[in-house]
Amino acid sequence: MAVIDNSETIGSLSEAGAGDFFALLKPRVMSLVVFTAFAGLVLAPGHVNPVLAIIAILCIAVGAGASGALNMWYDADIDAVMTRTARRPIPAGRVQPQEALAFGVTLSVFSVAILGLTVNWFSAAFLAFTIFFYAVVYTMWLKRSTPQNIVIGGASGAFPPMIGWACVTGGVSLDSIILFLIIFLWTPAHFWALALFKMKDYGAVGVPMMPNVAGAASTKRQIFLYAVLTAFAAVAPAFTGLASFGYGIASGILSAIFVAYAVLVLKMPESDERMAPARKLFAYSIFYLFAIFSALMVDRFAGAISAGLGLA
Known part of the structure; x- marks a missing residue:
């Protein structure tokens, strides 16, 4: 593992800018x-x-x-x-x-x-x-x-x-725990998709990411499992009263796409060196999480407007 030698710079300050x-x-x-x-x-x-x-x-x-x-x-x-x-x-x-x-x-x-x-x-x-x-x-x-x-x-x-x-x-509360679970269950599918196509990097530095330790096949199965669990958590607010049925439909569609990408990763052949399905899942996973939380907030604002107009 490479280690940065800072023996000559300790005690001195860099000329780093605000951007750094x-x-x-x-x-x-x-x-x-x-x-x-x-x-x-x-x-x-x-x-x-x-x-x-x-x-x-x-x-x-x-x-x-x-x-x-x-x-x-x-x-x-x-x-x-x-x-x-x-x-x-x-x-x-x-x-x-x-x-x-x-x-x-x-x-x-x-x-x-x-x-x-x-x-x-x-x-x-x-x-x-x-x-x-x-x-x-x-x-x-x-x-x-x-x-x-x-x-x-x-x-x-x-x-x-x-x-x-x-x-x-x-x-x-229970609802705040559900919000936690959406991100918590989403994280393995998101990061392990990245780890699949960055396996060599993690191997070079000795970080025991799942693909390097358990292999790509096991990692792909676990990605699929966590994607399914995330889908259940994402839909849950529609059943606890935190969000409406309309949100439930939207989150269900978004989650179905998320799981579909996970299925493509699950079926991804070992010979696929570019690991295109994993890259697509990683990219979509970022959009997915933003979309889920956006949908929750839009649903809340829509509910507040309806209540204010006497429509709820």
Whole structure:
């Protein structure tokens, strides 16, 4: 495994620009976190002051970015080897590891403290636990020790809608747990599809992703299983009262397509070096999650408008 030698740079500061530190925040991952947290805030029963809602989303975004910075600090050695991550700020030499560590810790403390002081301490504690889970439990422990890293570690990416919900209610509920389950069950199918066509990269750095440990055939079966479970979770809000029957139809169609892509991956021949079905599933999975949470929010807004007009 390649390790970055920072012996000559420790104690010195880089000439990194604002864009390099922004890249440490993993903005694409942050966008998903912000979006699902906002959905949790919108879907939660009750009301929250709009200013406090904005502060809450900003704190969750900063907390997610802090997690990303701490992840990049710890994973700089393997990031330098993998083609997908070699140009990240630390392995590329634009940001020093100690800078990324200080940046991540500072943002973590700041985001949790502001959320607690302005919104409520339950949601702040939840955010702190999420940062810890991603940076320590997943990044430092699970990622390099078990092929179940994505399954267990995926919880950190599934907590944001629950945090958004807690910002409004001060607690959790069955519906917020369902929002968690949608993302939690979606994560293995999403990341293992990526791992199938990035198998060599993960093998080169010794990260025990499922395809490298259990083989492609077993991974494809598990992708299909998790896709089916995700479909059930995605439709569930229509049966708990969180969403309408119309949402149930929309989520059912979106989920059927998701499962169909998983079937194509399941049938994908070993000789397919490009692994086109896996690439298509990975791409659709991103759209799918955004579409599901968008449908939930549209359904909620439509219901509120109908109630306001006396149509409900």
